Amino acid sequence: MTTAHSYSRLGIAKRLRRLRSSEPMRALVRETRLSPDNFVLPLFVCEGEGVRREVPSMPAVFNLSVDEAVKEAAAARADGVNAVLLFGLPDHKDDIGSSAYDPEAPVQAAIRAIKREVPGVLVITDVCLCEYTDHGHCGLLIDNEIANDPTVDQLVRAAVSHAAAGADIVAPSDMMDGRVGAIRAGLDDRGYDNVVIMSYAAKYCSAFYGPFRDAAGSTPKFGDRRSHQMDPANVDEALREVEQDIEEGADIVMVKPALAYLDVIARVKEAFGYPTAAYHVSGEYAMLKAAARNGWIDEPRAMMETLTAIRRAGAEIIITYYAREAARALA
Numbered sequence: 001m002t003t004a005h006s007y008s009r010l011g012i013a014k015r016l017r018r019l020r021s022s023e024p025m026r027a028l029v030r031e032t033r034l035s036p037d038n039f040v041l042p043l044f045v046c047e048g049e050g051v052r053r054e055v056p057s058m059p060a061v062f063n064l065s066v067d068e069a070v071k072e073a074a075a076a077r078a079d080g081v082n083a084v085l086l087f088g089l090p091d092h093k094d095d096i097g098s099s100a101y102d103p104e105a106p107v108q109a110a111i112r113a114i115k116r117e118v119p120g121v122l123v124i125t126d127v128c129l130c131e132y133t134d135h136g137h138c139g140l141l142i143d144n145e146i147a148n149d150p151t152v153d154q155l156v157r158a159a160v161s162h163a164a165a166g167a168d169i170v171a172p173s174d175m176m177d178g179r180v181g182a183i184r185a186g187l188d189d190r191g192y193d194n195v196v197i198m199s200y201a202a203k204y205c206s207a208f209y210g211p212f213r214d215a216a217g218s219t220p221k222f223g224d225r226r227s228h229q230m231d232p233a234n235v236d237e238a239l240r241e242v243e244q245d246i247e248e249g250a251d252i253v254m255v256k257p258a259l260a261y262l263d264v265i266a267r268v269k270e271a272f273g274y275p276t277a278a279y280h281v282s283g284e285y286a287m288l289k290a291a292a293r294n295g296w297i298d299e300p301r302a303m304m305e306t307l308t309a310i311r312r313a314g315a316e317i318i319i320t321y322y323a324r325e326a327a328r329a330l331a
């Protein structure tokens with residue numbers, strides 16, 4: 001006879017379902033919690049005034065002029081998100097990426113404006129050349145190869161100009177060798193020893209950056225990024241990258257992308273115990289948005305499940321285009 005009574009006499013001592021019986025019970029034993037404190041919102045800053053242009057492949061993400069970037073930072077703060085990551089879309093591009101360290105370029109202007117108008121928001125800047133070079137590569141080209149050391153000199157100039165404008169954190173995303181140590185020394189020499197370095201330490205050569213390159217106009221004109229970004233198949237190498245960046249002075253280390261690299265996040269966190277960031281990148285965001293638009297997934301649930309997984313893997317810092325939406329959902 002298969003009644004409830006007869007099952008109860010099976011003598012099952014451990015019933016894991018007991019702790020799932022109601023929401024307060026589930027909340028009581030929940031292991032991973034998300035907070036808006038974990039989130040960083042990326043912003044794409046362009047020239048002009050009053051510009052707010054939606055990126056076609058990234059719904060609800062915009063190219064913003066400085067005045068609009070300030071509004072967006074203020075809106076993020078109102079939602080509970082206290083950190084933004086700035087990317088620059090300068091009109092002027094050349095073969096050495098000189099707009100990367102132009103004090104009047106969009107990023108430098110946005111840093112000053114956000115620090116002035118929205119105090120309390122941490123301003124993080126992406127340090128790379130790909131948004132600033134006319135060929136779209138992350139560094140200086142010599143015979144069509146990215147030349148490591150001359151590129152590092154340019155990155156130091158960019159990082160120092162961000163610090164001079166008031167950035168709290170600089171985030172080198174170029175994957176050149178030795179750039180963290182060079183940036184640390186360059187900042188310290190000029191008295192910016194309190195500026196934090198968040199290194200894109202384990203950055204993979206990923207197909208999931210596609211929509212970003214539309215947003216930032218940074219698709220390489222020829223070739224790819226395989227000579228500096230990591231092979232998706234490797235994880236021991238990621239640990240070596242992270243170790244080297246920590247030795248060179250990184251304060252925070254990042255794994256990027258996030259969802260396809262949760263094992264890397266977990267291993268990095270376990271091996272080093274450093275503040276660990278994960279970048280939930282443009283393609284990961286675009287996939288959820290596209291599926292949601294088709295009515296194929298429940299977007300709010302898929303968003304929270306994704307962000308929870310990244311947090312559970314070990315990242316306390318999550319860079320995501322969903323930052324505002326997720327913060328509102330948590331409120």
Ligand code: PBG
Binds near residue numbers: 128129173209213281
């Ligand atoms: C490079 C940079 C990229 C991203 C962040 N910094 C693009 C790339 O390496 O091609 C991608 C972020 C995203 O896809 O959301 N400056």
